[in-house]
Amino acid sequence: QPKKNKQWRKCLYTIWEMKYSQDTKRVIHSIKVGIALVFVSLLYLLDPLFKEVGENAMWAIMTVVVVFEFYAGATLSKGINRGVGTILGGSLGCLAAILADDSGYIVKAMIVAVSVFGFGSLATYMRTIPSIKKKYDYGVMIFILTFNLVVVSGLRADTVLQLARQRLSTIGMGFAVCIFISLLIFPIWASDELHNNTSSKFDKLACSIEGCLDEYFGTMGRDKENQGKVNLSGCKSLLYSKSTDESLANFAKWEPWHGKFGIKYPWGKYLEIGEILRELGTLILSLNGCITSSRQPSQESRQSIKDSCELIGLSLAWMLRKLGESILKMRKSRTKVLLSPKLKSLKQDLGLLHNIKPQENEDSVAV
Amino acid sequence: QPKKNKQWRKCLYTIWEMKYSQDTKRVIHSIKVGIALVFVSLLYLLDPLFKEVGENAMWAIMTVVVVFEFYAGATLSKGINRGVGTILGGSLGCLAAILADDSGYIVKAMIVAVSVFGFGSLATYMRTIPSIKKKYDYGVMIFILTFNLVVVSGLRADTVLQLARQRLSTIGMGFAVCIFISLLIFPIWASDELHNNTSSKFDKLACSIEGCLDEYFGTMGRDKENQGKVNLSGCKSLLYSKSTDESLANFAKWEPWHGKFGIKYPWGKYLEIGEILRELGTLILSLNGCITSSRQPSQESRQSIKDSCELIGLSLAWMLRKLGESILKMRKSRTKVLLSPKLKSLKQDLGLLHNIKPQENEDSVAV
Numbered sequence: 243q244p245k246k247n248k249q250w251r252k253c254l255y256t257i258w259e260m261k262y263s264q265d266t267k268r269v270i271h272s273i274k275v276g277i278a279l280v281f282v283s284l285l286y287l288l289d290p291l292f293k294e295v296g297e298n299a300m301w302a303i304m305t306v307v308v309v310f311e312f313y314a315g316a317t318l319s320k321g322i323n324r325g326v327g328t329i330l331g332g333s334l335g336c337l338a339a340i341l342a343d344d345s346g347y348i349v350k351a352m353i354v355a356v357s358v359f360g361f362g363s364l365a366t367y368m369r370t371i372p373s374i375k376k377k378y379d380y381g382v383m384i385f386i387l388t389f390n391l392v393v394v395s396g397l398r399a400d401t402v403l404q405l406a407r408q409r410l411s412t413i414g415m416g417f418a419v420c421i422f423i424s425l426l427i428f429p430i431w432a433s434d435e436l437h438n439n440t441s442s443k444f445d446k447l448a449c450s451i452e453g454c455l456d457e458y459f460g461t462m463g464r465d466k467e468n469q470g471k472v473n474l475s476g477c478k479s480l481l482y483s484k485s486t487d488e489s490l491a492n493f494a495k496w497e498p499w500h501g502k503f504g505i506k507y508p509w510g511k512y513l514e515i516g517e518i519l520r521e522l523g524t525l526i527l528s529l530n531g532c533i534t535s536s537r538q539p540s541q542e543s544r545q546s547i548k549d550s551c552e553l554i555g556l557s558l559a560w561m562l563r564k565l566g567e568s569i570l571k572m573r574k575s576r577t578k579v580l581l582s583p584k585l586k587s588l589k590q591d592l593g594l595l596h597n598i599k600p601q602e603n604e605d606s607v608a609v
Numbered sequence: 610q611p612k613k614n615k616q617w618r619k620c621l622y623t624i625w626e627m628k629y630s631q632d633t634k635r636v637i638h639s640i641k642v643g644i645a646l647v648f649v650s651l652l653y654l655l656d657p658l659f660k661e662v663g664e665n666a667m668w669a670i671m672t673v674v675v676v677f678e679f680y681a682g683a684t685l686s687k688g689i690n691r692g693v694g695t696i697l698g699g700s701l702g703c704l705a706a707i708l709a710d711d712s713g714y715i716v717k718a719m720i721v722a723v724s725v726f727g728f729g730s731l732a733t734y735m736r737t738i739p740s741i742k743k744k745y746d747y748g749v750m751i752f753i754l755t756f757n758l759v760v761v762s763g764l765r766a767d768t769v770l771q772l773a774r775q776r777l778s779t780i781g782m783g784f785a786v787c788i789f790i791s792l793l794i795f796p797i798w799a800s801d802e803l804h805n806n807t808s809s810k811f812d813k814l815a816c817s818i819e820g821c822l823d824e825y826f827g828t829m830g831r832d833k834e835n836q837g838k839v840n841l842s843g844c845k846s847l848l849y850s851k852s853t854d855e856s857l858a859n860f861a862k863w864e865p866w867h868g869k870f871g872i873k874y875p876w877g878k879y880l881e882i883g884e885i886l887r888e889l890g891t892l893i894l895s896l897n898g899c900i901t902s903s904r905q906p907s908q909e910s911r912q913s914i915k916d917s918c919e920l921i922g923l924s925l926a927w928m929l930r931k932l933g934e935s936i937l938k939m940r941k942s943r944t945k946v947l948l949s950p951k952l953k954s955l956k957q958d959l960g961l962l963h964n965i966k967p968q969e970n971e972d973s974v975a976v
Contacts (some may be wrong), residue, residue, distance in 0.1 A: 268737040276730035279757060283725050286761035287718045307754040312737065358650050360964045363643035370679065383705040387674040391645060391667060394653035481891075484849045521894070524848075528895035531888075597922060 248366065267312075268351030270428050275310050277425045282306050282416055298412045310424065313432035317424040317492030321417045321495075323381030328413060331388030332406045334361070338389075339396025354393055362391055425498070432493035433503050437570070439483070439490070440512050444518045444566025446476035448559035450526050455555040458533045459548045474530055480523045485515045502572060515569075637795050638679050644788045645673050649783055665779045672783030677791060680799035682860030684791040689863075690748030695780060698755030699773045701728070705756075706763025722762055728756055742858065752829045757798075792865070799860035806850070806857070806936070807879050810935025813863045814842035814895045817893050822922040824901045826915045841897055847890045863938035869939060924960050 273425045285291050287300035292299065309324055311317045344351040365386045368374050374382065389428065392406055499505050568574075652666035659666065676691055677931050678684045709720040732753045735741050741749065759773055791797075820841065856877045894927045935941075 268734060271737065272730040272734035275733040276726040279729040279753075280722050280726050283757065283761050287721065299761075303757050303761070304754060307750060340840070354654065355647050359643040359647050363639040364898065366642040367635060367639035368668065370638065384672060386646075387671060390650065390670050390674065394650050394666075394670070396639045479847065481853045485852050513914040517958065521898075525890045525898060526892050531892060 258407075265305035269432050271430060274423050274427060276428075278310055278419050280307050281304070281419045281423070285415070293411055295408070295415075298408045301409050301412040301469070302419070305413050306420055309417060310420050312434070313490075313493045313497075314429045315432040315495070315497040316419055318498075319377075319493060319496040320380055321420055324384050324413065325417060326380040327384030328410060329389045331390075332383040332392050332410065335389045335396065336403060336406060337391025342393075342396070347527070348569075354396075358390055368395055369395060373528060376488075389513050391425065399576050410458055411476050419538040429500070431497055431500060432490045433468045433497050433507070433509075434501070436487065436490040436494050436509070436512055436521060437503075440515055440519075441566045441570035443480050443483070443516070444562045444569070446524065447519060447522055448453060448532075448566075450474055450477040450523075450558045451555050451562070454526065454530055454533060455552055459544070476525045477526050481520055481527070483516065484520065536546075632960040634753040634797050638797060641790050641794060642673075642677050642795075645677055645786050648790070649673050650780070652782070654762070660776070662779055662782075665775045668776050669786070670781035672780050673787055675773075676784060677787050679797060680857075680860045681796045682799040682864040684787055686744075686863040686867075687747055687862060688787055690745060691751050692782065692784060694748040694751030695755045695777060698757075698760050699777065701757040701774065702759025702763065703770060705760045706902065709760075709763065710786065717940075721763075724760060725757055729753055731859070732756075739964070743855075751776075796867070798864055798867060799857045800864050800874070800876075801868070802878055803857040803861050803876070806854070807882055807886075807932045808937035810847050810850070810883070811848050811915045811929045813935070814886060814889055815929040816934075817841055817844040817890075817897075818922050818926045818929070820892065821897055821900060821970075822919055826919060827913070841894065844890045844893050848887055848894070850883065851887065854880055953955050 260315060282302040282305075285295055285302055295302075305324065309321045309322055338353065338357045342350045345353065365382050369379055369382050395405060401574070449499075491513055494503075494509050495504075495509075649666070649669040649672075662669075672688075672691065676684060676688045679689055705724045711716045712720065732749050732865055734750050736746055780934060798945055826881065858880055860868075861874075861876050864870075
């Protein structure tokens with residue numbers, strides 16, 4: 243009993259710790275954004291700087307507000323997207339503006355309208371393609387915006403090239419401020435997040451398995467009312483973690499070498515592990531469906547399988563925790579040595595269980 | 610056999626039809642964005658309009674590029690977010706600028722810097738709160754942007770109020786163009802998408818169940834190589850549909866009365882149905898895990914349960930299809946009358962099965 247209590251406290255502690263560190267990170271992120279905003283505002287506040295850039299300082303502020311994201315990798319990816327989109331859109335826009343420049347006003351307007359429609363529609367269609375949407379959505383949007391602004395300004399201003407150059411340089415300033423503050427001052431890495439998340443998933447699964455065991459064998463004396471209250475929120479949150487994982491891996495790829503992660507770090511593996519753990523989560527959820535269903539074996543038969551089931555479940559939980567730990571600490575896991583005999587004995591127990599009490603799992607078909 | 614073929618063709622047809630209609634929608638959306646861009650570019654192209662708005666026409670273009678989203682509800686929600694964010698940020702910024710106006714330059718600069726840092730950090734922290742992030746993320750971002758631009762321009766320009774008014778009116782023009790084109794010309798409703806998605810989920814589950822049956826009883830003669838190839842992609846995609854559903858429901862709430870949906874339409878119910886269907890999907894996935902595991906009963910015992918299992922599975926699939934259909938057509942389902950006796954007989958069959966062949970489901974514990 244004290245051992246079990248300790249395990250539960252450990253589960254709760256892990257969750258609390260994650261939430262707490264997440265809160266701290268959010269406060270740090272907010273303060274960093276505030277600092278970055280003050281920095282770019284200096285372009286307006288200090289006379290010599292304002293004389294240099296003028297009203298274009300606006301673009302630096304805009305860049306900081308829009309580009310500064312929670313994770314360093316996200317900031318970097320958005321900034322580079324913005325930069326490339328601006329350059330591509332700006333140069334294409336200049337080209338179209340120059341092309342239209344020699345013609346009469348009506349022809350000019352026609353060329354502008356057609357190119358705005360053509361590039362706008364084409365780029366928007368590209369934004370709806372999932373693979374582009376996932377990585378370059380923001381860049382394509384900025385491409386449309388810049389192309390449009392440049393090509394229509396080209397009709398009015400004679401100094402399109404100069405305008406584009408000035409804006410680009412202020413956007414560059416904003417980006418530099420973002421990158422500096424995001425990467426160098428208390429950086430919040432998506433790679434750390436993905437790494438810790440993946441390791442904590444093993445913990446969550448272990449907690450869920452223990453919860454199921456506790457529910458099934460711990461409540462045997464209690465009445466029906468108190469049953470069916472296994473805390474599976476961890477297991478469920480894991481099930482829905484696919485999109486979070488994918489975006490984290492996407493950001494992690496952008497992040498430069500830091501800490502324990504090398505340059506060609508295999509982020510794809512984390513996604514594969516996540517996929518497998520989600521399948522495990524599915525199994526645990528359906529196991530929970532079985533043990534909380536209305537068709538249950540008698541108290542006696544439950545009692546008779548209690549020990550073997552608890553042995554199996556707790557060993558499974560132990561193994562999951564070990565695996566999670568070895569991922570977290572990036573140690574080559576000695577699981578093969580440690581687990582092999584354990585797994586074998588488990589398999590035997592399982593076989594034994596099957597022969598003695600096949601009824602236990604009847605309910606799984608009661609979809 | 611011909612009946613089964615027909616069912617499979619139906620499954621494939623449904624998927625193809627959805628993909629095709631999705632592609633058409635994407636093309637329509639792209640063309641609509643192109644048209645909207647040409648419309649706001651007219652602010653530059655036509656002399657009388659340009660004389661009216663001047664360089665502020667830029668903000669109309671920016672609004673269209675940024676606000677025009679795939680779904681009408683998304684466009685509306687983003688536009689309103691942008692509007693409210695601009696107004697709030699603009700007025701607070703004016704207030705701060707006026708407050709700073711009476712002081713000397715150094716004090717002025719201090720007030721601006723402190724307010725930029727304070728509001729920037731505070732609003733950024735709000736953006737990291739999940740409930741605000743889900744609905745108002747864009748609005749808060751625009752608030753930060755506008756507040757900053759107004760408060761720093763206030764240092765330089767004497768005409769902050771006029772500047773703010775002009776920008777707001779051009780943003781309004783861009784928004785009007787977006788809303789007009791998004792809502793009135795071939796609108797793409799998030800509500801339709803959510804409605805059809807929810808109904809098609811029933812189909813996907815039915816297809817998966819049929820696939821499992823086919824796999825388990827259809828391949829009995831075949832070798833091991835050809836086994837374990839049930840197409841469960843539909844079932845899996847359903848499992849990961851939570852975030853899509855939530856954002857669709859969020860957009861659907863913004864969409865005005867149209868078609869078959871009333872004003873206070875209960876979009877939350879769709880999310881509840883989705884949740885239940887995901888749980889069903891979990892069960893089907895784990896059932897598939899059982900039937901593809903290496904521990905299998907003998908051919909004979911499989912043969913002996915074939916008929917009852919197929920009856921149950923096909924009835925389940927039929928029921929799911931009926932339910933999906935009645936949701937799609939918004940008919941009050943007569944399922945209670947139709948299904949009640951069916952369910953009862955199913956339950957009996959299931960009980961029978963349990964007593965005869967408990968071995969079949971042994972493998973569910975072989976996590």
